[in-house]
Amino acid sequence: MTVEVTPQTFTFVSFDSAYILRIAQRLIGIFGLEDQNIRIDINETTPLGKMHVEFGDPIVINIQSGAFEDFSRPRQQSEPATTQSLGRILLKVSDRLSPEFADAPADEDLTLMQVAIWETYCVGRLSRHDIEINRQRWLYNFRNRHGFNDASDRAFEKIWNSDKLTWDQLQSISDTAVALAQ
Amino acid sequence: MADSKKPRAPFAPWDRRELPGLFSVEESARRVGAYKWCELKLFEALGGWIATVPELDVKMRLGAHCYKHAWHAELWHKRLPELREMNPDRLTVAPNEHMVRFIEALTEPEAPELTIEKLVGVYRVFIPHFISAYTFHLNNTSDITDAPTMRSLRFVLQDEFEDWRDGEMLIQSLIETPSEVDRATNHQASLEKILLAAGGITGSGTIGFNTPEHEGALI
Amino acid sequence: MRKFLPVEDLARDERFNQITMNDRMADQRTAITTDSRPSRAANRIVPSRADASDAARGLMHGIFVGEIQALEGAGRTCWDFTTGSEAPFELKLDMARQCWDEARHVEISCKLSDWMGSEIGEYAENTVLFQAACSNDPVLRLAGVNRALEGLAIDVFTTMKEFGEVAGDQYLEFAEDWMLADEVTHVKMGSDWLRKITENDPERRKKALDFQSVVDKLFSYGGTRSESQESPIGLARRFRELAGFDDQEIDVIADLSLAALEERKAAVLEAQAALN
Numbered sequence: 001m002t003v004e005v006t007p008q009t010f011t012f013v014s015f016d017s018a019y020i021l022r023i024a025q026r027l028i029g030i031f032g033l034e035d036q037n038i039r040i041d042i043n044e045t046t047p048l049g050k051m052h053v054e055f056g057d058p059i060v061i062n063i064q065s066g067a068f069e070d071f072s073r074p075r076q077q078s079e080p081a082t083t084q085s086l087g088r089i090l091l092k093v094s095d096r097l098s099p100e101f102a103d104a105p106a107d108e109d110l111t112l113m114q115v116a117i118w119e120t121y122c123v124g125r126l127s128r129h130d131i132e133i134n135r136q137r138w139l140y141n142f143r144n145r146h147g148f149n150d151a152s153d154r155a156f157e158k159i160w161n162s163d164k165l166t167w168d169q170l171q172s173i174s175d176t177a178v179a180l181a182q
Numbered sequence: 183m184a185d186s187k188k189p190r191a192p193f194a195p196w197d198r199r200e201l202p203g204l205f206s207v208e209e210s211a212r213r214v215g216a217y218k219w220c221e222l223k224l225f226e227a228l229g230g231w232i233a234t235v236p237e238l239d240v241k242m243r244l245g246a247h248c249y250k251h252a253w254h255a256e257l258w259h260k261r262l263p264e265l266r267e268m269n270p271d272r273l274t275v276a277p278n279e280h281m282v283r284f285i286e287a288l289t290e291p292e293a294p295e296l297t298i299e300k301l302v303g304v305y306r307v308f309i310p311h312f313i314s315a316y317t318f319h320l321n322n323t324s325d326i327t328d329a330p331t332m333r334s335l336r337f338v339l340q341d342e343f344e345d346w347r348d349g350e351m352l353i354q355s356l357i358e359t360p361s362e363v364d365r366a367t368n369h370q371a372s373l374e375k376i377l378l379a380a381g382g383i384t385g386s387g388t389i390g391f392n393t394p395e396h397e398g399a400l401i
Numbered sequence: 402m403r404k405f406l407p408v409e410d411l412a413r414d415e416r417f418n419q420i421t422m423n424d425r426m427a428d429q430r431t432a433i434t435t436d437s438r439p440s441r442a443a444n445r446i447v448p449s450r451a452d453a454s455d456a457a458r459g460l461m462h463g464i465f466v467g468e469i470q471a472l473e474g475a476g477r478t479c480w481d482f483t484t485g486s487e488a489p490f491e492l493k494l495d496m497a498r499q500c501w502d503e504a505r506h507v508e509i510s511c512k513l514s515d516w517m518g519s520e521i522g523e524y525a526e527n528t529v530l531f532q533a534a535c536s537n538d539p540v541l542r543l544a545g546v547n548r549a550l551e552g553l554a555i556d557v558f559t560t561m562k563e564f565g566e567v568a569g570d571q572y573l574e575f576a577e578d579w580m581l582a583d584e585v586t587h588v589k590m591g592s593d594w595l596r597k598i599t600e601n602d603p604e605r606r607k608k609a610l611d612f613q614s615v616v617d618k619l620f621s622y623g624g625t626r627s628e629s630q631e632s633p634i635g636l637a638r639r640f641r642e643l644a645g646f647d648d649q650e651i652d653v654i655a656d657l658s659l660a661a662l663e664e665r666k667a668a669v670l671e672a673q674a675a676l677n
């Protein structure tokens with residue numbers, strides 16, 4: 001199966017598509033996505049860092065350039081940022097392809113809280129694949145969505161440390177945290 | 183209830199303050215003017231150095247200390263008219279040319295690699311001299327006539343001790359090799375030699391040695 | 402130590418990477434959308450934004466380096482001018498006080514960055530703030546730094562305080578409110594000294610106010626701050642009033658900021674048209 005990165009050369013940013021491809025291939029191997037055709041489209045006209053997936057053949061991952069950028073050196077590529085962003089989105093792809101996530105709403109229907117639980121679930125798993133993750137950054141994001149309280153922190157902890165959750169379980173951890181805080 | 187008409191001594195038995203003091207009004211004003219000049223020079227230097235030190239913790243400390251010395255300068259500035267000097271600028275002067283030279287030497291280091299020299303000048307030389315000058319003044323002035331100066335001196339000394347400790351700890355944390363020990367001590371020695379010639383913060387007699395007798399002093 | 406330190410000589414450890422306004426302008430990408438749909442037009446940093454946490458972290462780092470430069474700028478004003486002949490003693494006392502305040506702001510920013518999961522040097526440091534502190538006239542410096550730069554700080558802290566309030570983040574809200582109190586004082590220092598020193602020198606006052614508007618425009622570059630929801634940072638009218646700005650002055654900044662936003666949008670459209 002194939003993996004492709006577009007564009008091949010960049011105008012607005014100094015990114016290296018071959019480098020991105022190598023990182024993607026490594027992660028695809030780790031997450032067992034080798035049997036999928038995947039295309040990674042990078043939108044270099046915006047410094048924002050949004051990512052979006054269109055399922056089809058190939059699976060198309062749209063990524064805005066900020067997701068791979070070294071913010072201390074604008075327009076330069078960051079290896080950790082590239083790995084983390086690709087890792088997060090590829091784990092999400094892998095979740096979406098599994099029956100345990102069949103009930104997950106479509107991306108455009110996900111609430112900000114649902115986005116936060118899924119992101120936490122992804123980065124928690126990534127951190128156990130020897131990929132450097134700033135845990136506090138994701139805790140802060142989780143708190144912004146679930147509140148700055150103990151129940152929220154316990155939910156974060158639980159999701160962060162889990163490897164095999166279904167969408168329903170994720171949702172229920174989130175619901176419990178919200179109910180406890182009220 | 184005590185008898186409200188009963189005479190009481192003006193000084194309670196535990197109040198042992200005494201009238202005599204080493205400094206006349208003029209000498210007190212001269213000293214206070216020198217304090218102000220030195221504190222002014224110090225806070226200016228600390229302010230200037232902030233942008234030149236790369237160490238974040240040092241940068242922030244210098245910012246906090248810059249204000250404290252500015253406040254000391256302000257206290258002395260306000261004290262001068264109370265000591266009959268209606269034009270505070272007249273007495274806001276260096277005690278002698280050696281002190282001017284000392285400030286020049288103190289503020290010479292600029293490069294980002296010279297944080298040790300900057301800190302040594304302030305915390306191992308200048309501030310210890312402030313502490314001794316202020317302590318001498320506090321211990322020798324009239325407990326009664328010069329109480330306002332003493333009150334300021336106590337506040338200021340409290341700051342000086344705290345800042346000295348902050349600075350000394352920063353210096354110890356920055357010195358990592360024997361050659362850096364040498365750098366620190368060499369710089370300290372060269373500055374001390376200039377201060378030796380100056381005689382201290384207020385010139386000759388800053389801490390009582392070689393003190394000329396001041397007209398009007400009551401000892 | 403020299404008088405007047407050039408911006409390139411600001412001392413930093415290896416974590417920091419400094420960029421200039423030119424570097425920033427060379428980036429042809431833009432976060433400001435030219436899409437006219439209302440849902441896309443909201444760039445204001447608020448918790449309801451999808452990328453709220455990261456946007457807040459980025460802004461917080463900007464505040465952090467801004468505080469360092471404000472600290473350095475106030476310190477340099479203590480050093481660069483001769484007391485009495487070039488800058489009044491009392492003005493220097495105010496600048497020393499500002500040093501202490503800005504040093505605390507750096508400390509607060511470091512704690513908040515930890516809280517939000519950012520690292521020192523994670524984002525580039527734009528040195529444009531210190532550049533405004535490089536004028537060789539202390540009055541211009543106060544106009545550029547205390548009135549324009551610190552005025553922007555009021556806008557930024559108000560935006561961040563509201564962010565904390567809405568998100569239920571008391572740690573952030575508490576800290577921003579304290580910094581806001583200090584910044585209002587700093588702007589007031591600028592306004593008071595400008596008035597006092599140029600009382601009998603209308604030409605110097607005009608020069609200072611002109612310089613302030615140049616700096617205001619520079620900080621409004623790209624429409625980063627304006628009353629439009631399209632700008633990431635709002636214009637804090639109430640706190641600006643407390644700091645001594647009158648209605649007319651605030652209106653001028655509001656218009657100028659909005660013009661900068663429109664200018665940037667037009668430039669983006671032009672760049673995109675050239676591409677297609």
Ligand SMILES: [Fe+2]
Binds near residue numbers: 502554580
């Ligand atoms: Fe500040």
Ligand SMILES: [Fe+2]
Binds near residue numbers: 471502503554583584
């Ligand atoms: Fe400020």
